[in-house]
Amino acid sequence: MAAAAGSGGGGVVKHLVIVQFKEDVTPERLDGLIRGYAGLVDKVPSMKAFHWGTDVSIENMHQGFTHVFESTFESTEGVKEYVYHPAHVEFATDFLGSTEKVLIIDFKPAAGN
Numbered sequence: 001m002a003a004a005a006g007s008g009g010g011g012v013v014k015h016l017v018i019v020q021f022k023e024d025v026t027p028e029r030l031d032g033l034i035r036g037y038a039g040l041v042d043k044v045p046s047m048k049a050f051h052w053g054t055d056v057s058i059e060n061m062h063q064g065f066t067h068v069f070e071s072t073f074e075s076t077e078g079v080k081e082y083v084y085h086p087a088h089v090e091f092a093t094d095f096l097g098s099t100e101k102v103l104i105i106d107f108k109p110a111a112g113n
Helices: 027-043 076-084 086-096
Strands: 010-021 047-054 067-075 099-107
Touching (some): 010 076, 027 047, 027 086, 067 076, 076 086, 086 099
Antiparallel strands (some): 010 067, 010 099
């Protein structure tokens, strides 16, 4: 039997942050938050990549969540380093102040076969 995708600390980990921003967040503020998030790649050594996007689903099951942010790490230890890194702590405090709802999921990608 194959090992579960989430077992062990090594291997690529995706860190998903799914967000509903507060209604009063301006487009300019949102742009600054996204640029700040993307800038963490250059400040946090364990953060290897960053992507983001907005909901485009036709299923209308987003429950108010509109934005998805995906960061890539080489291990669960890398995620831990990121979470406690001073640049992330400072950014997260600012970012979370603009959110209505947040869902965070870390996972190890597994092949679909």
